Amino acid sequence: ATVQTSEGVADHIYYLPVQPHFVERVIQKEKPDGILLSFGGQTALNCGVELYEQGILEKYGVKVLGTPVQAIMDTEDRELFVEKLDEIDVKTIKSEACENMEQAQKAANDLGYPVIVRAAYALGGLGSGFANNDAELQKICEKAFSFSPQVLVEKSLKGWKEIEYEVVRDRYDNCITVCNMENFDPLGIHTGESIVIAPSQTLTNSEYHKLRALSIKIVRHIGIVGECNVQYAFDPASEDYRVIEVNARLSRSSALASKATGYPLAFVAAKLGMGYGLFELKNSVTKTTSAFFEPALDYVVCKIPRWDLSKFRGVDKELGSSMKSVGEVMAIGRNFEEAIQKGLRMIGQGMHGYVENKELEIPNIDEALCEPTDKRIFVISKAMHKGYTIDQIHELTKIDRWFLYKLKHIIDIDERLKTKNVNTLDRDLLREAKVYGFTDFQIARAIGLETEMGNMHKAMLLVRRQRKSFGIVPVVKQIDTLAAEYPAQTNYLYVTYAGVQSDISFSNDRQSVIVLGSGA
Template identity: 35%
Template sequence: MTHTKTIVVLGSGPIRIGQGIEFDYASVQCVQALKKLGYEVAIINNNPETVSTDFDTADRLYFEPLTPVDVMNVLAVEKPLGVVVAFGGGTAIKLAKFLDSQGVRILGTSADAIDLAEDRERFEELCDRLSIKRPKGLTVFTEVEALEAAEKIGYPVLMRPSYVLGGQNMIIARNNADVKEYMKIILRGGIENPVLIDKYMEGKELEVDCISDGESVLIPGIMEHIERTGIHSGDSIAIYPGEFSAEIEEKIVRQSTDLALALGTKGLVNIQYLIYENDLYIIEANPRSSRTVPYLSKVSGLPMIDLATRAMLGEKLSQMGYGTGLYRKPPYFAAKVPVFSFEKLMDVDTHLGPEMKSTGEVLGIAATREEAIFKGMAAAGWKMIRPKKSEGETSPFGVLFSVRESDLPELPALAKKFYDLGFKLYATTGNAATIERSGMTVSHVAKVHENYNDNVMTLLESGRVVYVVSTSAKGRDPVAESVKLRRLAVERDIDCLTSIDTANALADCLASPYSLENTSLVDINHF
C-alpha cells in the first residue's frame, strides 16, 4: 500500500529541561508508523543531537526552527496531506492554532480541542459538564488582579503562565509578597496569555496516558507519584501501577475516558489528577504525547505511539485489536526515578518545586513495589549507605535535617527511620527540638548567622554527613542560607533530599532487605 501523499511531523526543537529525548522518541516512532502505513514523511526539527534528525529516519529532513514562518515555508514546498503536532511537546503544540488559521490540516486532535484543554474558562466549563472536580482557579493579567484572586481563593496558591511546558515560571505563592515578586518577573517578560492562579491542594498526585480514537479509549496504565503535589511530574518518582482504592481507580478510568472523548481526542492525551481528602480532582489535561509515554510503552508492552498514530489517521482501536477501558495491571512494578545534573549547573537551587529541573530518568523493575523503588533510586545515583548497627552513637554516618515549619509535624516519623537504622542525627534548632520531643538523641547545629565558626556549612565540610534533608518555603533567592546549604551539599557530593516524601522513600529503601548484591534481574521481554 503506497501513497504518494506526504505527512509532515513537527519535532520538539533544541533539547532543554522539560522537553527532550522523550519527545524525540515519540517523533521517531510516529515517523516509523507512518512509513509502515505507506506514507512519505518529512520531519521538521532543528536539533543535531537527536535520532529524529538522522539522515535515514524520515524521507526528508528540514533542519529548520519551529517558528510559524519557517514551518509554512516547508509546507509550501511539501504540500502535505496533513501535519502531526502531537509528538513534539510544547513547541509543536503551540503552532497548532496558527497552522489551523492558515488552513493547514492538523492530523489527530483538532486545534480547537487543543485550545479547549489550555483555555481556562472553556476547560472549566467542560469539567463542570462532565462533573469532574478541579481546584478553584482564576485567570489574571495584572498584579492587582493577581492579589485579589489569591485573596479570594485563599493561600497557598499555584501561579503559572498558560501554555507552559516543564512547569516553566511556575511557583507556589504562600503570601502577598510572593505574588508581587512573581508578577513583577512575569510582567517584565511581557505576556500575551494570562497568568493562571489555582488553589494549591497538597495531596497524592497521579497521571494517566490515554489513547483515543474518538469513540473508545484505551488506558495503558495509571502512574502514582511518590512526591505530593507541588513537585513537577517530571521531577517526581512515579510508580506503575499505582496503588489506589477500587472506588478511586474506577473514578480515574471513568473520568479519563469521558474527558478524552469530550475533548475529541484522536491519538494521545495525558491527564494529571490529585487525590485530596479521598476525592479526585483534575490538575490538567494535555492532548499530546507526554514525557511518560516511552516509559509506559516499555513497561506496559503496548506500542503506544504506533496505536496513537493509527488512531490519528482514522483507524479504530477495535480494528487494532484493543478494547476500551483499563488495559491491565501487570504482575510487576516499575519505578521511574528522575536524574539531575546540579553539579553541572552553577548556582541553581536544588530544591524541587513546580518548575522542572531533572535532565534524565532511570527505570527500576521488580516483582515488588519496594524493590522497584530501591533499584530505581540506586540506578539514579542515590548513595545506598547503611551504618553498621554496632557503631551506634559513634556512627560516622550522619543525617542533617533542616526543614521548613510546615514540614515539622512529619519530621519525627522521618527522623526515627534514620535513627533506627543507626544514623547519627543532626538538626538546626527548631528541627532538633521537634526531634528531641520524640525521645531521640540529636546534635544541635547552628545556622551560619548564629555561629560563624561552627554551623551547618562547617558540618558538611567535615565529612560527617551523608544525607541532607532540606526543604524551604521559598528557594528563589540565591543568597538564602537554605539555598547555599543545598549548593554546598552538591559540591561536596552529599545526597540532598528536598521533599519529605523522597526522604521517606529513601529511608524505606535503606530499611528494606535489598542491596545492590541481592536485587533480582528482570527480563522485561519475557514477562
C-alpha cells in the same frame, strides 16, 4: 528523536525552529495532506494552534490528523478547559486568569493563601511557584509575566496525592486507559521532578476505578483522538479530587507508560491519527492479539528524575512546580523496594541504593524533610536510621505512609544485616536482601566486610561467591511474552503458586478452566 536520527525513517528532515514562520515555509515546499501536532511536546501544540488561528493550515489545505485543534485549545486555555469540564460536572482547580499584577493580587486575596501561580501556555511549569503572602506573590508574578502574557492564580492543594492516567481514544469513540501512575511526592512538585510509580500503589480499588471512569469521560467529552494524559489531585482522606490538567499530546509520562507496559503509545497514537480504530491495530509484541487492551502489570515500575544541579552555580536546589530535572531513569522490579533501589543506583549521584551510601551532611533533618530537594529521599533514609517514626516523617513530607513503610522495610533489612558477619550471614537473610534490591556491594558494606578486608572489590566478590554457593542467582523476565506463545483464540492466565508454575486457560466457547501442571 528516532525519526530525526534514523536513516530511512523520514523522507526529509528540516533542522528549523518549530515556529509558524518556518513551518509555513516547509508546508509551502512539501505540500503535505496532513499534519500531526501531538508528537512534538508543548512547543508543537502551541505552534499548531498559531498556524490554525492565522489561517495557514486552511490556506494550504492541510488537515490536522488526530486530536482536533479545538480540543487542543480546550485543554490549553485554562478558562475554556474549566468551562468544558463544568459541562460534564467534573471538578477542576478553581483558578483565575490574570493579565497584570493588580488582578493577580485580587485573585490571591479572593481565593485565600496559599496559592499557586502558573504561566499559561508554558512548558515544564516554567515561571510557576507557590506563594504564601503578597510579597512572595509579587516575586513569582514578575517572573511568570516575563514568560507569558497571562498567569493563572489557583488555590493550592499541597499535600494531596498526584495521580496520572494515560488514555488512548480512537475516532470510533473506543477508549482505554493504558497505564496509571502515582507520584511518590504529594502535590506541589512538578511531575517531572517527582519519583513516579506505575501502576499506582496506594489507591483502593474504588478510587482507582472512579478516576479511570472519569478519565474516559473527560477524554470522550473533549474529543481527543490518539493519546493524552489526565492529571488529578486526589485527597487521600475523602476521595475528593480535582483535575489538574489534560495534556492532549505525548509527554514524558507517555514515554514512561510506554516503556513500563510494553504498549507502544506513540505508534498506536500515530495510527489512530491516520484514522484506524483500536480494534484494527495489532499488538506489536504478540503480532496476533489486538491493541485494544489494557495492560496488566505484575511488577512495579519506578521513575526517578536526574538533576545536575551541582553543575550550575547559584541554582536553588529546592524543588517545586517548575521543572529542573535534565533526565530520568526507569527501574523495573518485582516489588517497590527492589525498583526504587535499582533506580537510585542509576541516577548518577554516586549512590548504591536507598541505604549503605556515603554519609550525607544534613545540619537540620526536620527542615530538609519539609523542603523537597534533589536529595530528599536520602534525607528520609537518614531520618529513619536516626529513629524518626513513619508518622513523624509523614507529617513533615506528606508522603503516603505506604511508601514510607516500604522504605522502612529496606532499613529493617539493613539493620539485620549489620548484626551479621561473613560467617553468620544465613541463606534466608541473604535471599531476602537480594529480593528487596540490595546489591552485593551494599551487603558487603552492611556486614562490615569493607573495613575488615580494606578492599571493597574483594569484599563484594566474597559476598557474591557465598550467594552463588547458596544458589541465589538472578533471573531475567520479559514483558508481555505470554500471548505470543499461545494460540490467539484462547486467553491464558499465568499463575505461580509456591514456586510451581501453572497455566490456566479460559476457552472462549465454554467458561471452563483447565489447569496444566501441579501445585495450583
